[in-house]
């Protein structure tokens with residue numbers, strides 16, 4: 001109310017506010033639009049055609065189950081069998097590219113490169129062939145969290161030998177799938193792999209060894225990524241002519257007040273959250289960020305550890321990792337407030353990653369809330385993430401490789417539409433400030449297995465009916481909004497698709513006069 005009254009002092013803006021939700025904005029020429037998924041979240045076929053077990057197969061089959069609704073990804077959206085329908089959906093939306101991930105244990109059932117499962121390779125070749133028919137570019141992620149269980153038995157990402165095991169896997173992908181792929185991501189979200197999987201129990205393998213394991217993992221993930229990147233550059237790039245990058249999840253942390261302490265708390269939070277992985281690859285100096293090295297070293301010393309719990313990157317490691325990404329893949333969803341509370345008074349375990357960071361992270365209850373407790377709509381935080389990347393890392397080419405909103409289901413998803421419009425607007429704000437943004441990827445093409453939340457949080461542009469044997473996919477209202485953005489290469493905040501959902505006795509069906517794909 002207060003804002004509107006203020007705006008009404010300026011008649012033009014006031015009129016604009018009353019008549020429309022804002023102006024139509026154009027995307028830059030050559031800007032690319034896509035949608036994303038990940039193997040374990042959609043494929044199913046968990047034990048078909050020679051696939052080995054991943055840490056998520058093991059996790060979801062555990063009893064008692066760690067998954068909120070007791071579900072598994074055994075069938076998920078059944079994309080192992082339904083991939084042709086998936087590609088038809090990509091074509092319906094008019095996507096330029098599709099970002100999917102390759103399941104390591106589908107390609108190498110035991111994790112090691114001695115036995116390649118040709119049926120697994122063929123699945124991805126068939127998917128890509130189907131995409132080629134529709135002119136959709138494949139954007140392939142080599143690792144999106146489904147580690148072969150056989151490697152986890154040996155410590156998984158905490159074992160430095162994984163640097164070689166990952167590079168062996170990457171070589172097989174470059175040899176067999178590389179001729180068809182021009183855009184590669186080595187690893188999806190190192191922070192979530194390391195902190196959530198090894199430092200806490202939020203993701204498989206639920207190691208929950210904070211203060212130690214997430215830092216061992218961080219070093220190994222960075223070196224594994226760098227080895228795969230260098231392998232491509234030295235042996236494949238000339239022939240295959242593709243680009244290789246990494247996707248890092250970047251939450252914006254805003255200082256909760258304008259005090260100096262809170263300013264530093266927010267900066268430390270960003271450095272622990274994503275600088276830890278971005279700095280070694282994208283900064284001029286390389287290595288972990290100074291704040292991270294300093295905090296972990298001084299806390300370790302106070303706690304009586306003979307050396308820092310953060311493993312050192314040698315001069316050779318720093319040089320190996322630095323510069324190993326052709327673009328910055330940004331996964332970004334939300335913003336949090338950060339403040340510093342000197343006492344921390346029993347707030348965090350000692351030692352722990354959170355104690356090392358020494359920031360308190362909170363939500364602002366006034367920001368729109370999604371179905372996922374961690375996800376709120378804060379578009380200006382997206383602009384700030386993109387501008388910070390430009391500032392810290394010399395304006396690298398950026399692909400937004402994930403961004404999206406969760407609901408509790410239903411086809412009329414005006415909350416997702418609002419999020420999409422506002423985040424695309426925020427992206428254009430960053431673009432107009434000189435950020436080199438090449439593309440945007442919606443998470444997700446369809447509803448899928450949302451890790452520990454099972455099927456209770458829906459991120460899809462397409463709804464998936466998980467109770468039907470053929471996993472029927474139905475476009476939500478947001479799918480039509482995104483389709484129009486892609487078709488027009490414009491973001492028109494007033495565009496309303498003709499989308500009516502008529503509820504019938506056995507589920508829902510689209511009205512006859514609806515926009516149809």
Ligand code: PNW
Nearest residue numbers: 038188189192249251333374402443450
């Ligand atoms: C991503 N955060 O995870 C994953 O890449 C997807 O597999 C997942 O389904 C999707 O987001 C939605 O959860 C993240 O709060 C979730 O910073 C949350 C954050 C980051 C990444």
